[in-house]
Amino acid sequence: MTADVTTTLPPVPAGSGATGLAELQARDITAWFGDRKVLDRVSLTMPAGGITALIGPSGCGKSTFLRILNRMHELVPSAQLAGEVLLDGEDIYDPAKRLIDARRSIGMVFQKPNPFPAMSIRENVLAGLKLTGTKADRSTKDELVESCLRKGGLWTEVKDRLDAPGGGLSGGQQQRLCIARSLAIKPRVLLMDEPCSALDPTSTRVIEETMLELAQEVTIVIVTHNMQQAARVSSECAFFLAAHGQPGVIVEHGETRAMFENPQDQRTSDYVHGRFG
């Protein structure tokens, strides 16, 4: 029998500090699809251990901005980008840096849960290790599966059926499985693109509780159209807006409570109070 043991999981990258919490900073991000500019000089600091919500009407560039934060924007052939994204001060777009390192440090959870349906729950959690070339022995993997599923708020529901297919779980469970999967490679930032929009209110609440727990060890950035969700989970908010035919900009950003209770810009007030969008 060939043992799959070679090394233990790799250490958390240097400079991460005792807890591994990292600040993400976007500086003067401008983005294009072909000739069309969709974001214009957007700067935003997403504090370590915070949950930053990106809010704003459809089409203002929130998802594009989020995808720039872990180098997914460059997957679109016509896409271009200017500006910097700094993870604890280091530019993830530095040509000397590897794409895989950015993706590994900055994980992503999508709108629609996307587990590998035929793979078991356990294999789903461990899938990222293969992609990043990380080797671990059986007991390390078992511990990792349990800890990630616990952090994803799914362990008690699946601990007796870890070999069942991931596709057999409910939508909310699948999304928590995807969160557990993204945690297995120990990201320092987790990006979430409307992670609850396909879920019922109960599943949404469970994911929100999970996010609040996770924020103790990973910096979270979430795109949400749900203002109540932004108010419930985020510590900071950034309000994006694109005037007709113009690229998206951040109109206002700051502490969530202040953004909701005392916004400085009338457009923010109108949006968070549901008067447009």
Ligand SMILES: Nc1ncnc2c1ncn2[C@@H]1O[C@H](COP(=O)(O)OP(=O)(O)OP(=O)(O)O)[C@@H](O)[C@H]1O
């Ligand atoms: N792959 C693409 N190719 C061309 N244009 C795109 C692409 N993806 C997004 N866009 C355009 O970029 C602009 C910003 O889109 P984006 O999806 O980032 O907005 P959003 O604020 O996240 O919208 P929503 O809230 O509806 O998801 C839109 O005008 C959109 O049509």
